[in-house]
Amino acid sequence: MRRNPIIRSVGAHRQTKRARKQLAALGLAAVCLLSSCAPKFNEGEEVVQNKGNKEQEAVIPKYNISDSYYRVVLPFKPSGARGHVVNDVNTRLDVDEFETGLMRLASERFSPDDYLFQEGQYLDSETIDKWLARKKTDRQLKAEKMKPEDNIGLNPAINDTGTNEQKNTQSPIYLASILEHDYLVKAGNDKVKLGGVAIGLALNSVHYYSTEQGYPREVKIKDDVIEREGKRIAAEVLKRLRKIKGLGSVPITIALYKQAPRSSVTPGHFFAVTYVDEGSSTIDDWEAVHEEYYLFPSDEAEENHRDDWLKFNNFKSDVEDFFPNYTGIVGRGLYVNDQLQKLTINITMPFYGKAEVIGFTQYVTGLVMEKFPDYITVNVYISSAGQPESLIVRQAKADKPFVHIYQ
Structure with missing residues (x-):
């Protein structure tokens, strides 16, 4: 430079x-x-949150720090997949942008004026681990004594033969992480219910692996391949979400994120988003997202x-x-x-x-x-x-x- x-x-x-x-x-x-005094927080509005057949008391904070942020339903409910993004994504910059960027895109469909935020409550760590895994070949299924119905990895299978370089060059890992955000709405009579879900899919721009001797190697993935594989994975994720109890009819936003290489000093960015209407199990079109750091x-x-x-x-x-x-x-x-x-x-x-x-x-x-x-x-x-x-x-x-x- x-x-x-x-x-x-x-x-x-x-x-x-x-x-x-x-x-x-x-x-x-x-x-x-130069210093700013801390604001005084008012008591929140007490509501009842419905999930399945259960009703739980919750509080909506009256104070909002910014019009661009969502109010979070209290008490805070951590996601069942909490910590997954931090472990899966390359850098801290990508972790922050992946989360805040998904909120930014979701706000186009779920306005902060009308919706409340809650961490994802439907995808747990076990489910995400299975989805992020590689698909298994028939030989691998037999060797690992896996049931065919458990073979649900969204990343491509790796060949049974060849060197590590050949296997990883031909079949890099595309999907790095999955992030779920839930958006709640008031349902009258002091109740709130799920009003929509946003799903972020973090995709690799570089696939990292090691040779048989333990030497680190990498495979750069072209932008058109990232987009093609991201949209393929999104279509399958949508079908699976619709089969989860509680997600059969809500609007779903799915956004594709290209994460930066490990050595990058700037984060990656979202490049495509789709807004799926309630009840639909297909993606009709994608909108390009023109963001870059x-x-x-x-x-x-x-x-x-x-x-x-x-x-x-x-x-x-x-x-x-x-x-x-x-x-x-x-x-x-x-x-x-x-x-x-x-x-x-x-x-x-x-x-x-x-x-x-x-x-x-x-x-x-x-x-x-x-x-x-x-x-x-x-x-x-x-x-x-x-x-x-x-x-x-x-x-x-x-x-x-x-x-x-x-x-």
Whole structure:
């Protein structure tokens, strides 16, 4: 990766000089201005949740932290497949994007204004393990003494003969993980019921395996193959879901996610979604999802989104001017329909006092408001020596940012 040019302006240089002079005058009183008090939570609305023939008391929180988030039915019910995604998906970045991205797509059909969120209650770990397995050949079934009805793996069977390289190159594992989200609606008389289900299918862009000697190897999977296999698997998953008690008639959203390689510093992305009407067991059509992450600074960002790349470099340059102990600053931009929607920036600095943290956070907050258009959500995480120091959040179209200094 070539060195990025430092882009400076006379006005920014003068502003930096003033900021340095102001640092000594900053006091701890600024913490009160920069920190946010925790909100007071009201008691929630008591309801009864129906599942099968059972009725359970539940609470709907009255307070919602954002219009873009779902309210979660309490007490929180962990999924029977809890922890599966963390174990199956390559990176922590993919884990987060897989979950939040599925919510984002589900909101197109299940609005946060009308629906409540609950972790998946219908697919347990045993079921998902069986679905993620490879299909067995007749010889393998006999050798493992398996019943034919248990041969329900969604990944392709591996040949009985040949080297590991031949077997894995011809039959890579496509499906890496399955995620279920449930969405509840009020059913009158203080009751809630299942209103819809969202299923995420995480697909490999790289299949990893080992040779007979234990050497790690990998097989890259082409985009058209990922899409073809993802849609094939989705059709079978839908048929199986309809046979599960309670899921026979609810609307189901299925989204396909291409996860990034293990070495990637950006997460993967969803690339297709289908909305299946209640009672239907077939997928009529798919909608393309145009989402992708870019690393800043990078050659790819410069080539494909030069204007945003320049804005980030201007921001980066001003940060470097302000603080002589500069260590590192990187950003990840989420593009939806080729438009930058969210920019997450991580800044690592060696701080030697709280006054430095306060002054630097104030300065960076001003840069965020000045350098980036208001249609972009910008999150800045400032840390030192592996611990968080401050957080800056500027929501899209917001007049004021949220700033917090960690104590």
